[in-house]
Amino acid sequence: METKKTFRDLLNAVPLADDDVFALHQLGAFNPILQQNGDTRRLTVKELMNYFMLPFYAASSPFLIASDRRKLTIKNGTKIGDVIIRQDIELNVSNTLDTGAITNGKDYYVFISKTTPINFLISLNKTAPNGFTRIGEFHTLCASVGNGLTYEEGGETKNHLLNGYVAGDILPYSVSCLNHRPFSEPEGMAYIPSLDFWSDIYLPSGNGINTKSVYQGAITRSRQYVDFVEDMFCVKKELLDDAEFAAAMLGSNEQTAVAGESASAATTGGAGGRVDTAGRRMISIYGVEEGCGSLWQWLRTTSAAGYGENLIYGQLTSGYGDIFIGTANRGPFLQAGNKGSFYGVVATLRGGGSYTDGSSCGSRARNALYARSGRGGDATGRGRSSALRISL
Numbered sequence: 001m002e003t004k005k006t007f008r009d010l011l012n013a014v015p016l017a018d019d020d021v022f023a024l025h026q027l028g029a030f031n032p033i034l035q036q037n038g039d040t041r042r043l044t045v046k047e048l049m050n051y052f053m054l055p056f057y058a059a060s061s062p063f064l065i066a067s068d069r070r071k072l073t074i075k076n077g078t079k080i081g082d083v084i085i086r087q088d089i090e091l092n093v094s095n096t097l098d099t100g101a102i103t104n105g106k107d108y109y110v111f112i113s114k115t116t117p118i119n120f121l122i123s124l125n126k127t128a129p130n131g132f133t134r135i136g137e138f139h140t141l142c143a144s145v146g147n148g149l150t151y152e153e154g155g156e157t158k159n160h161l162l163n164g165y166v167a168g169d170i171l172p173y174s175v176s177c178l179n180h181r182p183f184s185e186p187e188g189m190a191y192i193p194s195l196d197f198w199s200d201i202y203l204p205s206g207n208g209i210n211t212k213s214v215y216q217g218a219i220t221r222s223r224q225y226v227d228f229v230e231d232m233f234c235v236k237k238e239l240l241d242d243a244e245f246a247a248a249m250l251g252s253n254e255q256t257a258v259a260g261e262s263a264s265a266a267t268t269g270g271a272g273g274r275v276d277t278a279g280r281r282m283i284s285i286y287g288v289e290e291g292c293g294s295l296w297q298w299l300r301t302t303s304a305a306g307y308g309e310n311l312i313y314g315q316l317t318s319g320y321g322d323i324f325i326g327t328a329n330r331g332p333f334l335q336a337g338n339k340g341s342f343y344g345v346v347a348t349l350r351g352g353g354s355y356t357d358g359s360s361c362g363s364r365a366r367n368a369l370y371a372r373s374g375r376g377g378d379a380t381g382r383g384r385s386s387a388l389r390i391s392l
Contacts, residue, residue: 062180064110064136069169070094070102072110072138074120080112080135080178091120093170098123104167105142105215105272107187109134110177136177137186139201141169142215142289143273145281151251160251161285171287174201182385184236188213189385190286192248199240199248200383202271202289203297209234213383216270221380224336225298225348225372228381237383239300242366244384245351249292249363251285257293258282258355263377266294266355277358284363293361296350296379303347303368312347314371323371333373347371354378 063085067073070093078085091110093102098121102108106124111132113119121132128134144167149160161172173193176186182198189198205217211231220231232238240248256276258265266274272289274282282290291297311322315333332341347368353361356378370379 062175062177064175064177064180066138066170066172066175069165072136072170072175081114081133083112083116083118089120091122093122096120096122098125098129102140102168104140106140108138108140110136110138136175137181138176139171139174139188139190139287141165141167141171141287143167143281145283149251149280151254151285153250162251162283162287171201173286179390181388183388184383184385188215190248190288191387192244192286194247194250195244196387197244198385198387199244199286199288200237201287203295203380203382204228204231205271207231211235211237211383213271215272218270219267219295219380221267221295222375222377224375225370226339227336228298229300230337232381232383235383237385239298239381240351240384242299242301242349242351245291245297245299245382246363248286248288248382248384249284249352251283252288252292252363253278253280253282254292254362255359256280257353257358257361258290261355261358263355266290266378291382292352292363292365293357294352294355296354296367296376297352298379298381299349299351299366301349302372303349303366312371313369313374314347315342315373320374335373342371342373350379 063075063078065073065075067090072091072093074085074089074091076085076088093108103124108122108124109126111121111123111128112135113132115131121129123129126134141162145160145162145165147163149163150157151160152158171190173190176182176189176191180191182189184198186198188201190201192199200213202213202215202217203219204211205214205220206212207220207227208231211220211234228239253276256278259275259277259279261277274290274294276282276293282292282294284291311324314320314323316323331343334341347370350367350370351365352363353365357365
């Protein structure tokens with residue numbers, strides 16, 4: 001049986017049941033809670049709490065997710081401006097596109113209308129159309145993954161999360177929204193939940209403020225570690241560290257190199273979509289491309305290192321070569337960009353392995369032979385960004 005309560009009861013923390021009602025005395029008025037016209041004299045405690053609390057709960061987790069390979073869901077309780085979503089809304093991408101068909105290896109943007117009734121729009125155009133506001137983004141798979149892929153985690157064999165995905169499908173971990181996104185711009189990035197950060201999907205192209213993670217971008221390589229560091233902070237990113245690299249590459253090909261095992265095989269056609277010598281797609285469970293066995297990637301982790309007769313490879317007085325630790329070959333050496341010199345022989349790790357390394361490649365493969373002043377055509381970098389959460 002319904003028991004009428006007052007707001008004073010609520011404020012005094014009187015125990016309330018979901019079917020208790022508040023007497024509002026607004027017959028025929030518009031009900032802001034239920035978002036419809038009708039008798040608002042009967043408003044339950046549950047309806048009231050949903051109105052005030054659902055936006056709070058929604059702010060603690062992403063409100064926009066991939067619910068299928070070509071579908072997105074906006075969660076019940078999402079509050080965007082003055083709009084509150086009262087039930088899950090599923091968007092079929094094909095039916096919501098502003099023009100054309102969904103394309104592989106692209107960034108798409110999700111918009112909501114500023115007026116009621118609510119409308120949604122998905123576009124390759126980042127600029128919000130008149131009357132709309134951008135609320136999220138996602139990236140599409142650049143090349144089909146295939147089936148039957150497995151990986152090892154924690155001593156268990158698991159099925160790859162992208163088994164059966166085809167070119168143009170939504171990469172689930174690439175979906176970002178207003179309250180769940182990277183600190184940098186989100187294009188070409190995927191979320192890595194195990195360590196709570198975002199990784200570039202592709203090896204980098206361009207440099208400086210033009211550094212991008214983009215499908216088929218010409219891969220930037222043959223540069224010093226410090227150059228890649230600067231490229232990344234120009235776009236609000238930094239290089240992956242040792243642990244982040246292992247996390248982002250989970251599910252990638254292990255102990256294999258790129259098919260063709262050559263510089264041309266690793267770079268021709270730009271970033272993304274490659275297979276290894278076993279015919280397996282070079283992709284992690286999060287959608288990160290070519291992490292292992294294509295090109296070494298500079299990490300931001302330094303390492304005490306050496307090989308052979310206390311040797312480390314790096315910059316000499318003239319050119320590059322083996323440095324004997326303990327000799328005069330410890331600097332100072334002017335770094336790239338004329339921004340200071342480096343002393344010492346400490347190495348900076350590289351991760352993943354290159355096209356020449358065959359069975360030595362993998363998510364835990366590391367190279368501690370190179371000083372931060374080293375460079376080479378078989379090495380590049382990869383960006384990462386901190387996770388950014390904003391209450392709506």
